[in-house]
Amino acid sequence: MVMESRNNAASAFAEGTKLSDFDERWLIVSHSQAIPSPHDRDRDHEFRSVQHLLIALRHRLSREFMGFRLYVIGTEPFVWKVRGTAEEFGLGCDEVRLFAIGSLARRVFCNHCRTITEGVKTDIVICSGCRANLFVRDHFSRRLNAFAGVQVDAEVPGEIPEAKELYL
Amino acid sequence: MSTVFKTDETFRDDFRYGNSDEAILRFPFPFAEDSYMYSVNIEPHVRGGPTGAFQAAVDVDEHYVAECRERALVLQQDPNRCLVLPHMMAAQWDTLELIMESLATDYPEEFQLFRNGPDWTWYNKPLGISQRFIFGDATTLPYEPFEYITRQAQGDFTLQDQRDNNLFVDGGMVTTQADWSLEFNVGMTFHEWHGPVPVAHDLGVFDRALEFLLRLQYGKPVRRLNWTVTVNPRLDTSPENYPIWGPDRTTVTPENVGDKVHLRVELQTLFRLPRSNAILFGVRAYLASVSELARVPKWGRRLHRVLRDLHPELQTYKGLTRYRPTVVNYLAPFDDGEPNSSGIAPDTLQLRAKPPW
Amino acid sequence: MIRSEPLSLRLRESRPLSPTLRHLSLDASDGGLLPTSMPGAHLSLTLAGRQRTFRNSYSIVSRHDERAHYEIIVRRTAESRGGSAFIYDELRVGDVISASTPNSQFPLQNLARKHLLIAGGIGITPMLSFLAALRERQQALELHQVARMAEVEVVEKLLGSFASHDINIHAGRSTLRLDEVLARQPLGTHVYCCGPQALMDAVDAAAAATGWPASHVHRENFGAAGGEPFTVRLAKSGREIAVGEHETMLEALENAGVPMASLCRGGACGECRTGLLDGTPDHRDHFLTDSEKASCTAIMPCVSRAKTSSLTIDL
Numbered sequence: 001m002v003m004e005s006r007n008n009a010a011s012a013f014a015e016g017t018k019l020s021d022f023d024e025r026w027l028i029v030s031h032s033q034a035i036p037s038p039h040d041r042d043r044d045h046e047f048r049s050v051q052h053l054l055i056a057l058r059h060r061l062s063r064e065f066m067g068f069r070l071y072v073i074g075t076e077p078f079v080w081k082v083r084g085t086a087e088e089f090g091l092g093c094d095e096v097r098l099f100a101i102g103s104l105a106r107r108v109f110c111n112h113c114r115t116i117t118e119g120v121k122t123d124i125v126i127c128s129g130c131r132a133n134l135f136v137r138d139h140f141s142r143r144l145n146a147f148a149g150v151q152v153d154a155e156v157p158g159e160i161p162e163a164k165e166l167y168l
Numbered sequence: 169m170s171t172v173f174k175t176d177e178t179f180r181d182d183f184r185y186g187n188s189d190e191a192i193l194r195f196p197f198p199f200a201e202d203s204y205m206y207s208v209n210i211e212p213h214v215r216g217g218p219t220g221a222f223q224a225a226v227d228v229d230e231h232y233v234a235e236c237r238e239r240a241l242v243l244q245q246d247p248n249r250c251l252v253l254p255h256m257m258a259a260q261w262d263t264l265e266l267i268m269e270s271l272a273t274d275y276p277e278e279f280q281l282f283r284n285g286p287d288w289t290w291y292n293k294p295l296g297i298s299q300r301f302i303f304g305d306a307t308t309l310p311y312e313p314f315e316y317i318t319r320q321a322q323g324d325f326t327l328q329d330q331r332d333n334n335l336f337v338d339g340g341m342v343t344t345q346a347d348w349s350l351e352f353n354v355g356m357t358f359h360e361w362h363g364p365v366p367v368a369h370d371l372g373v374f375d376r377a378l379e380f381l382l383r384l385q386y387g388k389p390v391r392r393l394n395w396t397v398t399v400n401p402r403l404d405t406s407p408e409n410y411p412i413w414g415p416d417r418t419t420v421t422p423e424n425v426g427d428k429v430h431l432r433v434e435l436q437t438l439f440r441l442p443r444s445n446a447i448l449f450g451v452r453a454y455l456a457s458v459s460e461l462a463r464v465p466k467w468g469r470r471l472h473r474v475l476r477d478l479h480p481e482l483q484t485y486k487g488l489t490r491y492r493p494t495v496v497n498y499l500a501p502f503d504d505g506e507p508n509s510s511g512i513a514p515d516t517l518q519l520r521a522k523p524p525w
Numbered sequence: 526m527i528r529s530e531p532l533s534l535r536l537r538e539s540r541p542l543s544p545t546l547r548h549l550s551l552d553a554s555d556g557g558l559l560p561t562s563m564p565g566a567h568l569s570l571t572l573a574g575r576q577r578t579f580r581n582s583y584s585i586v587s588r589h590d591e592r593a594h595y596e597i598i599v600r601r602t603a604e605s606r607g608g609s610a611f612i613y614d615e616l617r618v619g620d621v622i623s624a625s626t627p628n629s630q631f632p633l634q635n636l637a638r639k640h641l642l643i644a645g646g647i648g649i650t651p652m653l654s655f656l657a658a659l660r661e662r663q664q665a666l667e668l669h670q671v672a673r674m675a676e677v678e679v680v681e682k683l684l685g686s687f688a689s690h691d692i693n694i695h696a697g698r699s700t701l702r703l704d705e706v707l708a709r710q711p712l713g714t715h716v717y718c719c720g721p722q723a724l725m726d727a728v729d730a731a732a733a734a735t736g737w738p739a740s741h742v743h744r745e746n747f748g749a750a751g752g753e754p755f756t757v758r759l760a761k762s763g764r765e766i767a768v769g770e771h772e773t774m775l776e777a778l779e780n781a782g783v784p785m786a787s788l789c790r791g792g793a794c795g796e797c798r799t800g801l802l803d804g805t806p807d808h809r810d811h812f813l814t815d816s817e818k819a820s821c822t823a824i825m826p827c828v829s830r831a832k833t834s835s836l837t838i839d840l
Binding site: 269329332333387444 | 526527528560561562563564566589590626627628629632633634635636658661662740788794795796
C-alpha cells in the first residue's frame with residue numbers, strides 16, 4: 001500500500017477494510033527527517049517525498065515475484081505516476097489498484113509544444129511552454145499522465161471564451 | 169500500372185493539387201445512401217470493390233510521389249509523428265513484410281522484392297530507392313523497419329498490440345491524420361483512443377467493433393470508410409499543427425468553396441500480423457474537392473443531401489460548423505431531386521465538364 | 526496479406542519419431558512460398574478419407590518464418606476420431622491436401638518480460654515454435670516438459686537444439702512442483718500451457734493459488750476428447766443428427782452437410798458459436814462467458830457436448 005498522504009486515505013477503503021490488512025504500508029510524510037526502516041520485519045515505512053518513495057519502489061519491484069499486488073492512494077497525478085512506474089517493471093492493470101482522492105487539478109499536455117502545465121484548475125489555461133490559450137479536454141493519457149490541451153482560438157486568434165474553474 | 173505520378177504536387181503553402189478524371193472516378197466516395205450515421209460498416213478487404221481505390225491490398229495512385237515527399241517534410245519538422253513502443257519490434261518487421269509484398273504483388277512494374285533467406289533487396293522505382301538489407305536486423309536499414317516502409321506508403325498506419333482482451337495503440341506513423349494525436353494516444357486502449365468521438369459510444373459501436381477486431385484472422389483483412397471535410401487539400405491536419413491550419417476554416421467563401429473545400433475520405437484497412445499477433449491499421453486519406461466530386465452527378469446529389477441533413481453533433485465533431493452552410497448552398501444546384509442508386513459506385517463514367525473558372 | 530481460398534499443401538516427407546509420433550513436412554503444392562506463420566500457430570487440415578472427411582488442427586512445430594514448408598507432429602491415439610488414423614494409414618508422400626492459413630489462439634505476449642512454458646505429451650508441439658521465436662528474439666524463457674518415461678528420449682531429441690539451463694524435461698508429473706515454479710517467477714512473466722486437461726487445470730489452479738492474474742495465464746486447448754453419444758436437432762429444418770462418441774458435434778453437422786462456420790476447432794475463437802434452444806449443454810469451450818454458459822442459450826459445437834440425450838440448436 002502506497003499513500004501520498006494520510007489525509008482522507010481511509011475514504012479509499014471498502015467496507016470492513018483497514019490499513020493493517022495490507023502487508024506493508026508506505027507513506028509520504030513530506031518531512032526531511034523521515035526515513036524508511038531498513039528491517040524487513042517492519043511493515044510501515046515513511047518517505048520524504050514522491051521522488052524519495054519512487055526510488056525505493058523501483059528497487060523493490062525489480063526484485064519482486066509474480067503474485068505481488070500494489071495499492072495506491074493519492075491525487076490523480078500521483079496514482080498514475082506510480083502506476084507508470086509499476087508498468088515499467090512488468091505489473092499489469094490487474095496487479096495495481098488505484099484510488100484517487102483530493103484535488104481535481106489537472107496536468108495538461110499541450111498538443112502543440114508538448115509541454116505539460118501542472119496544477120490546472122480551469123478549463124482554459126495559458127500553456128507554460130508556448131503561451132497558447134489551451135482548452136483543457138477530458139481526454140486523458142495514462143502514459144503521459146495528463147489531459148489534452150488544444151489551442152482554443154486556433155481558428156480565429158483572439159476569440160477566447162471565459163475560463164471556468166472546474167477542477168478544484 | 170499506367171499511372172503518371174504528379175510529382176509536382178504540394179499539400180501545404182501553395183496547394184498545387186488536383187485529381188485527374190481517372191482519379192476522380194476511382195475515388196472511394198463514402199456515402200452509399202443519401203444520409204449518414206455511424207456504423208461499424210466493416211467488410212472483407214479483398215482486391216476489388218466499387219471503385220478503383222479498392223483494387224489493391226495497399227493502394228498507390230497518381231499522388232504517391234508527392235505524398236511521400238509531404239510525409240518526409242512533416243517528419244523533418246516533427247519527428248514524433250512516428251513513434252513505436254519498444255515491445256513492438258516484431259510488429260515492425262511484420263509491417264515491412266506486408267507492405268513490401270503487397271506493393272510488389274499489385275504493382276510489379278514499380279516495386280520489386282527479391283529474397284534469399286533473410287537477405288532481401290527492395291526496389292522502389294517511383295522514389296528511386298534500391299535497398300539491400302537483412303530481414304530481422306534493423307541496423308541494416310536507414311530507419312527502423314516500420315518507419316522505413318511507411319515512408320514509402322500513402323496514408324497513416326498504427327500498430328495495435330492485442331493483450332488483456334483489448335487492443336492498445338502502441339505505435340504509428342501519423343502524418344496525414346484528421347485531427348488526432350499519435351503522441352497523445354500512444355499506449356491507449358481501443359475505447360480510450362476513441363474517447364472524443366460523439367454519439368458512437370452510446371450506440372455501442374465501439375464495443376462491437378472491438379469484439380470483432382479481437383477475432384480478426386490472419387489472411388482475412390477487413391476495411392471500412394470514414395470521412396471528414398478539409399479546407400484546402402491539406403494532408404497534415406494534425407492537432408499538433410492546428411494553430412497553423414485552423415485559420416483555413418474561416419477562409420471559405422461562396423466564390424471559392426467548390427475548389428477549396430475537400431471531401432477527405434479515409435479508406436481504413438485492418439490486417440492481423442503473424443509474428444506479433446498485432447493488428448496493423450491503415451488509414452489512407454483521399455482528397456477531392458467538392459467541385460471535382462460534383463462532376464459525377466450521383467455524387468453531387470448525394471453529397472448535398474448528406475451534408476444538408478447531417479446530425480449537429482457530427483457537424484461539430486467533424487469541424488464543419490463554420491462553413492457547412494456555404495458548402496450546402498454550393499451543392500444545391502447539383503441536386504435535381506432525382507433518386508440516387510444505393511451504393512458507392514459512380515452512375516456514369518462520363519464526368520460533367522470542369523467548371524469554367 | 527490477403528488469402529481468399531484455402532492453402533493447397535503437398536506432403537513432402539513423413540517419418541516416425543516413435544511408435545505413436547510421426548513428423549510430417551508439407552510444402553505448397555504449386556512450389557511457391559507459404560504465408561509466414563505465427564509462433565504457436567496451428568494448421569487445420571482437411572483430410573478426405575474414403576468414408577468421411579476429417580478436419581483436424583495441428584500445431585506447426587517449424588520456425589514461423591520458414592516459408593518453404595510447414596512441419597507438424599501427429600500422435601496416433603487409440604480413441605482417435607479418425608483423423609490421425611487417416612494420416613498414419615492412408616496419407617502418402619506426394620498427396621495434396623487442403624489447409625487453412627495458419628491461425629493462432631495461442632500467441633506470444635509482446636509485453637512479457639519472461640515466458641514460462643509448461644507442456645505435457647503432445648503439448649510440446651506449439652512450444653517448439655515458441656522456442657525458436659523466443660531464442661531468435663533473445664527473450665527470457667523457462668520450459669517444463671512433462672513426458673512419459675517411454676517418450677523422454679524422443680522429447681530430448683526434439684528439444685535438442687534448444688537445450689540449455691532453462692529447458693527442463695520431467696519424466697512424469699511428480700518432479701514438476703507447479704506452486705514453486707510459479708511463485709519464483711519475476712514480475713511480468715506470462716505462463717503458457719499445453720497438454721492434457723489435468724495438467725492445464727493444475728497450472729490454472731496453481732497460478733490462482735500463487736496470486737497470478739488470469740491475464741498472464743494462457744492455454745492452448747487441442748479440442749476435447751469425445752464423450753457420450755447424443756442427438757442434435759436443428760430447430761429450423763427439424764433434422765436430427767446423431768453425434769457419435771468419437772466425433773464432435775461440429776464434425777457430425779459438417780458430415781451431415783450442414784454448412785458450419787469454424788476456425789480454431791478448439792473452443793477458443795468463437796467462430797462456430799450457435800444458438801441453443803433446448804437441452805443441457807456440456808460446455809467445454811474457453812470462449813463463452815460464465816453467464817453465457819449458465820444461461821444455456823449458446824454453445825460451441827467444435828468442443829462442447831450434451832448432458833441430456835439431445836440438444837436443439839438454432840439452425
